[in-house]
Amino acid sequence: MTDLSNWQPLGWFPPATLEGNFTRLERLTVAGHAAALHAANPTDAAHWAYMPYGPYPDLDVYRLWAAGAESSDDPVFYAIHGPQGWGGVASFMRIDRSNGVIEIGNIALSPGLQRTPASTEAIHLMIDHAFAAGFRRVEWKCNAENAVSRRAALRYGFTYEGTFRQHMVVKAANRDTAWFAIVDGDWPRLRAAHRAWLDPENFDTSGRQKESLAELTAR
Known part of the structure; x- marks a missing residue:
């Protein structure tokens, strides 16, 4: 059993920004991001099928959601900047400072x-920030029917830990939830794999990857 007699709850506060070579994350605000995010994302239900929120037929409805996201302490939402501008969101959530x-x-x-x-x-x-801040475990959960999200979790190096049956009711439907996690002891190896994939030398002149992240994290 690991000795955690010196463990102290984390005094963590969410960062305002996170920045890399390809992207920038900013705490989501209505004024700074809502219009661009709404324009970038489809309004059809299929795009939002596995999300607890959405779709948003018009900007006013999206602004209402974004206002709630901006004021939330948990989840803490970020806007993600990509090759076409602000195009996505992600959050830190279920933040348990006592247990890391x-x-x-x-x-x-x-x-x-x-x-x-x-x-x-x-x-x-986001993963790297969490471990650098002292968290012991980073989780990824998704609808068990969401094959894309399950593949993404494994690609990043998350370990599948099981499926919680009849875990939630989302949009008037049952949700079985697949659980994945990375723990702090896993991260040095996975971080090196991530950095190797993100290295510009891993992409050819057309922007195609030479080695996949899944290959690198599986080593």
Whole structure:
């Protein structure tokens, strides 16, 4: 059993920004991000199928949601800047300072941000910040039917820990929740894999990756 007799609850406060080579994250605000985010994301229900929020048929409705997100202490929402401008959101959530556990969730990426180095780096920056701040465990949870999110978790190096059946009711439907996590002992190896993937030398002149992140994190 690990000795945690010196463990102290974290005095962590969310950063205003996180910045890398491909992306920038800023605490989400209505004034700074709502219009661009609404314009970047589809309004059809399919795009928001696995999210607890959305869709947003017009900007006024999206602004109302963004106002709530801006004022929230948990989740703490960030806007994600990509190759086409502000295109996505993600949050730190279920923040447990006493036990050093935090979740990254509420991830909604526009078509222009999906499958880009910017979106990968955004999640990397959030994970890296959490461990640098002293968290012991970073969690990723998703609807068990969301194959895209499950693959993404494994690609980043999260370990699948099981499925909680009938865990939630979301949009008048049952949700079984798949749980994944990275713990602090995993992170040095995974961080090196992330950094190797994000290295400009890993991309050819057309922007295609030479090695996949899944290959690097599996080593």
